[in-house]
Every structure is written in structure tokens, then in C-alpha cells.
Amino acid sequence: MGFTLAFWALGPTTPGAGSPDPSMAAAIAGDSLERARALHALNRLTFGPRPGDVERVLATGVNRWIEQQLYPKATPDHRLDAALADFEILKLTTDDLAEMFFRDRQERRRRQLAMRDSAQSMDAAANPGARRQGQAPRNRLRRLTGQFQQLAVTRAVLSQRQLYEVLVDFWTNHFNVFLGKGQVRYLARDYIEGVIRPHALGRFEDLLVATAQSPAMLFYLDNAQSVAPGSEPPRLAQMEQRLRRMQTSRSNRMGTQGDRIRQAERRLEQTRARLPTGLNENYARELLELHTLGVDGGYTQEDVINVARVLTGWSANRPGQGGARFVFNTWAHDTGEKIVLGRKFAPGGMEEGMELLRMLSRHPATMRYISGKLCVRLVSDDPPEGCVAAGARAWEASDGDIREVLRAIITSSDFWNSELRGRKTKTPLEFVVSAVRAIDAEPDNTPGLARLVARLGQPLLMHQAPNGYPETQQSWVNAGALLNRLNTALGFAAGRVRGAKIDLTRVVALSDDIDEMLAGVNAAILNGTASANTLRVMRQQAEQTSDRRQARAVLIGYAIGSPEFQRQ
């Protein structure tokens, strides 16, 4: 666990003594424009620079490094690959996960029933044993869920393909699903691995279709259960047929089949009561509002209903019926004519939905809305028109190639506008990951870092509403949140953070010369951007301890807790 950081006062402060030499600070900050460009690129296109990253980008050349990041597959990722070997969640099949999920659910229901019974027979509060039985044990799926959240943090920390991981995070929020909703808990692994990650830098249309056909999204936003009014699945007709055969069979006439028939009748009734009877607008609305056009994209309530009708039949098999896979149920599809955004959809089964998604992927409102969102992530909370338009133009020219849209935004003058640099505030995920990167710590497969991100307000894949986590500072900056970040910073410095191996020697070597360590910490964690005030406070605090280890930890704690480190 490392040593405990003691922040007690060891004597009066000695103001003034040995303040940093301004010329040295300038040298640390580096005044070359190229250096500033490299730092900016790292701040926005990665989860934050690691010690030495600025120099590495400069050695490659900023523009060339960006091109490399746009083609991630060419960049080897050995350190991450080695770490991934410890993640069991990546090795299990969907059926394995499904089995755990359904077994847990069954077990939970059994326990709940048992508890209800015992609560009826005695005062449950007076019988703590019964209560304990009612609580779910730490089951395997829950542990794996924590591991899955930690996986996202680990990749963000370790991957050399940083821009790709930034985009994975972006699309994970854009096409949000919620681990807390029923079957999504076991489907989310396939969703991230098989839907988001393969398409994060591909064509938007492919990504959109993949999400629309993913069991996770189909269950999360209920389209799996949206059917044309009056439609019935074939298995219901089969059950009815079987029942009729039983009723008219000879053995029934002889009166020996009564129980079996009553049972079959009951089952038929139960099945019918559970079946969907009509439309569900949930996915249709969010598809237009959040995934494609944006809320001001010019659609009406009628359009929402017609989109839902177009997508009737888009559903998923449950595991055991050939894995949890997309399925188009012809019986559930509304065969009438639909009009969406003025365009007629002739009856065409599943192809209607494909045509709809193609149309939405190419709609000007979609291009602007998503280009704008990317600019909020990469450029500014209030992105200038230039970069948004550049992204939309590239979208149109490339038929929605995400890589081209990104390149257009990153090469726009707005992205490089020096007035917009260092002005975005990190999200909790970005704050934690950038801190782990800045001190070059080694994440493990325990959920420690993911829990830290959750404590700061961003439990991964646990955003219940379909809009995903916000990106702008007005959502994340407030007094309570900031104090939590300061505590986190102290935790990193004291080696109190779980989920990562921390070795502060990787930041700066121990030295008896505080100024030397101060310069090293400023260079490694803040890339020389510390203000005179920040340097003064850091130094003042470090001087209050005679132990150089503690002094180093103090310097690192205040660096991660500094206002400079909250921004990117």
C-alpha cells in the first residue's frame, strides 16, 4: 500500500526562501509553439499525457502522430495486451454470462420469496438471520461487472491507441446502455466488445446499424418488445393448436386428460398475458433525438410513431434460443405504409429499418448534431461554428466516415485556437485516468479505479437515462465534486488508491533539493504549466516536512489537485 502521507505541520512555513527562478520555470514550460501544440494534442486526443509523452510526440512530429492515432491498428499495444490477459470477463462466452445472470436472478427470487414467507411468520427485524439470507451474496457476475468497468479504465490508461479509446468512450456515452436494467447486465460486454469498439473509427452507418441490432440496446430501449398491434408470435398459434388436439383426442373423450388440458390452458393464458400487444416508442424516440438527428432535428411525434412502426419486429433472441442475437420477427412487423420525415416507406419487412437507418445516417441534421458533439468533446464546451461545419462537410464527403470527420475537426483552425486550449474541464473518468497516466501507475484487474471514477460521480455504464454522461464543465464542476477530486489527489500521492500499483519514483526521483523535485513534478504531471501561485503553494507545503519522501508526495498531491490539472 505504500507509506501513509502525513500532512501535519512540522513547523512554521518559510515564505520567500528559494522561490523558483522564473527563467527556469520558463525553460520547464517550454516556449516553443510546437511544444504547446504537442501538449494540446495530447490533452484533447488522449486521456492525458504520461511523463515523456510530449517529447515523444515532438520526436514523431505532431501531425504525423495525429495521423498515427487516426489509424490505431498500426500502433502496437503490447503493454495493454499483456494487462488484458488478467481480465476473465473477456474470455467468457455470452452463454456463460447469461447463465450466471439467470441463475442469480432465480436465486434472488427464491430468496425473496423465502424472506417474504419468513417475514409473515415472524418479525423479520427480530430475526437478523432471515434478513441476511435475503441479501444477495457477492456473486460472480457482480464481480465480473466490476472487472468490466475497470477494463474501460485500464484501456484508457494503458492503450497506445489513445484517440481510439477516447472515441470508444465518446460512443459508449452517445449510444448509452445501462447495466442496471435487466439483461443488459450480461449483454453489455458484447455490446462494448462487438458493437462499439469495432466501429468506433469506422462508418457511422455501420455503428448505428450495429447498435440498433444489438441485444443490449434492443432490451435497454425496449424495441425488442415493440410489435405491430394485433400481431401474435407463431408459438402462440402452436400452443393453441396443441391444446385443441388434446381437447379433441380420444383419451380426452375418455376423461383421463383433464389435468393436462387445464395445465395447457393455464400456460396458454399466461403466455398470452405476457406477450406484447403493440408499439413501444422508447427506442424510436431516442434513435431520432439522441442517436441521430438531435432534438431539434425537425421530427414530430408522428415521425416517432412511424419510426417505431418501421422497427417493429427488430428484436433479440434470448439465450438458449441460439444465443442472445438480433432477430427480425416477421410476425411482429407492421406491414402498413409509413411516412418518416416526409419519406414514404413501402412495406419491405426488415429492409425498411435498414433504409431508415441509412437515411438517418445521411441526414444533414445528424451530420451537424454529431459533428457538434464531437467538437464539444475535442474543441470546446461551446464549439465555434467553423469546426462543426468542417466535421459535417467531411461527413457528407465521406459518407459518414468517422475518421474523416475527426480529421476535419482536428485539422480545423478552431481545434488549434490557442484561446481555447486548456479551457475544458476533465470529466471524472478523464481526471482519474489522466492522474494514473501522469504518475505512470499500473492498473490491475480489481475494480478499484472504476470505483474511484464512480465515487467522483461517473459510475461507468451505470447512467440510467439514455443520454449518457455529460461532457461540459457546468455538469461536473461544483464545490462537492471539486473537494472529492482534491481528496482523490491526496489519495494518489499517499498510495491510498486501489486498483493500481503506484510507484512515485516513476514521476520524479527522490532528492534533498525540493526545487529539483518541484521542477520534476511540474514537468511530469503538469508539463510545465504550473502557475507561479501553484508552484509557490506546492513548495510551501513541501517545505513543511523534513522527510523527502513526504515532500515528494506532497508535491504530487497538490499537483494532481491543482486547478491546472483539472483542465485539459
Next chain:
Amino acid sequence: MTDRSIDRRVFVKAGGLALVSLGIDPIFLTRAAYAVRRPDGPANAKKTLICVFQRGAVDGLNMIVPHGDPSYYQDRPGIAIGRPGKPDGALDLDGYFGLHPSLAPLLPYYRDGSMAIVHAVGSPYPSRSHFDAQGYMESGTPGVKSTRDGWLNRYMAHERDHEDTPFRGVAMGAQLPHALRGSSPALAIDNLQTFGIRTRPNTQDRVASAFEELYRGSASGLVASSAEEGFEAIRMLQTANPSAFEPENGARYPTSAFGRQMRQLAQLVKAGIGLEIGFADVGGWDTHVNQGAGQGQLAGRLRDFGGTIAAFAQDLGPRMADVVVLTMSEFGRTVSENGNRGTDHGRATAMLVLGGNANGGKVHGRWPTLAPEKREDGRDLAVTTDFRDLFAEVLVGHLGSADLSAVFPGYESDPSRWVGAMRR
């Protein structure tokens, strides 16, 4: 708006924590002529308003059940709450409306006249997007998306008589809700017990003041002002220790996130540290599938909701004379159940006003009926009360707000339209 470094308040230490305002946001310099009557004397510093946001659009028709409306049972064959007297049936209020059975803990407050209900309330702007509609309800400017501050914050910025402490406006949670964002300081706290700098007790002061210096000297904008507010709050918590207050009067809060939030808001009320506006979020209302009836999904959420609010009222006991709980949700849900025994996004919903001088024991508002021709777009409960009129009535009636033109810019809340949820 987000850069508050220039015209922000300056903290002046004078006998503890008096805060003096030096500037007013430019937006508030342009006051409309309309001003509402103010009760005798200045705004009462002891009054507290707790806003509870049911995020995800609660089905107002199953929360406050119009069991006397024939269309209700016709269009909800699978999810209607049974008539009063039936198993899991509605708890009758006035022969026409009833409470969802899970809200039984709130029935005594309705009966003794301390809880008012407003039905068919909502936004004049017909958005069925959760996020737009929440934004409109929190900004207080339906239809105007560019409003970046919230109505509660504008109230605080505008109403200067209340003693300004760091705890004047507090939201429980990791994020500050839109309703509390703006030029006036407001705190978001996810846990009172861990709020502060967590180092060894004997070093906390030193570390906190070092961080304070770090932020005061080199930061500006929202980050700097948030830090300043945080450190002021820490100092105040050192003398008033709200976490020490245990629930009173036998109140038992549900062990839910909402229960924890309300329990902590009650602690802040008891600590007497100037809480005027409290805010809590409670989710899980977006019941598109299997919402259930007297039992089931929505019933579970309402049990938490009603049980928590009732525990809060019980906990505060006589203090509830100075506290009002106002619940709200971005919109209601379709009158007819959908194809999955759930409901889709609708328009009007129901809101509760509990405590203070709430004009309780009544279901207020004009009931448009569920008759198909009276529905909005032929499908949803029509909005007959603009939510701003209800919010305005509560601000005036409970907090003694004198001028609402800055709180709801561009809208004149005419008392003749108020539903009468507060006693005058």
C-alpha cells in the same frame, strides 16, 4: 454565465460567515414592472423549500389516480389502479381522485390538510424529450433552450434578504442540477459525512487552506468559485455538524438513494445553517414496459418516493411548518397503455406540495378529463396548469418572494391563474 469571477460575491468574514454581495448579474438589472405582493416583513430566513425531481417522467395518472374518470379504466386495461376498496386499489381522496396504494404513508398528510396535490400540471411547450423537458422545467423558461441558469438559482440571486450561507442552496448528488446552476453559489453534496478534505484530523485545516490558496491564486471561473464555496462550506461544517442529527419522532427512511438524500436534507434543516433551497433527485419513472398496477415496478418506485417524503415530514415534525416539499417531473405519460403494459411519453402530470402553509387536503388544478377529445394530440392528459404558476405560487406563498420577473423571465405569473396550492 459560467465565468463568475468578476461579479461574484466576495466572502467577508464578519462574525462567522456573513457574505456580502457586491454585484448583481446584468440579467437582473432589467426588472419587469410586475411585482407580486410580499408578506409582512422581509423573506423569512428560516423557511426552506425542498424540491424533489422525479426524473424520467412519472406517470401522474397512476400516482394520483382519476378513478372517477371512465376513460381511465377503458384505456388502461392492464395497468390501471383498481377502484378504492378493491385489492391494491387506489386510496380515495375526494371521491374522484385517489392515491396509488404505495403512497399510503402520505395519506395522513393529505387528510390533515398539510399536503396539496396539483393535477394536469406541466409545460406549455409540448416537448416529449426527457432532456429538453427537464431543461425547460429547471431553467424555468419552457421553449427557450439557451437559458443556462436555473429558476432556483435565479431566485437566490435575486432575493437578497435571505442570509447567504454556503448552505443556502444545496443539491444532494454528484452533479449540480440545472435548476440550481447560475450566478448564486450553490453546493452539490453526495454525502455530508465525507464532505471535506479527508486527511488526518490534525492536518485537515492546513491542507484545506493550502488548497484554498492554490485555487484562489491561480484559477478563475467556475472552478475557482466552486473551490471557494467548498472551503467556506467546510469551515461551516466544522462548527455545525449536521451528520450528528438522528431521525426523530420514530421516522424511518427507506434505505434507498432518495431516502439517504432526504435524510441528509433534514439534517441540514435541523443544523440551522441557512438551508433555503434543497434539491433531491429520484429516478426510475420511465416505465415503458411492465409498469405494473397496484403492485409492480411503478409501485416499488412510489413506495420509495412516498415512504421517503413521509419519513422526512415525520422526522422534521413541527419544523415542517417552515418547510415545504415540492415534487415535480418533466412530463406525464400516455393515457393509454402501450403494447408492453407500460406507458410512453405524455404531457401533463401531477405534483405534490407538502408542509408549510400548503393548502392541503385538496386536489387542485382544472381537470381536463381524459375524454379523447380533451386530450392533447388526441393521446395525452392536457396541461391546464403551467408549472411556472405552481412554482411561482410556492415561491411567493412559502418563501415570500416579492418579484418573480427575474425568476421566470418573460413570463408574468398572474396570481389569478394560481391553483391555490398555498393558503393566502
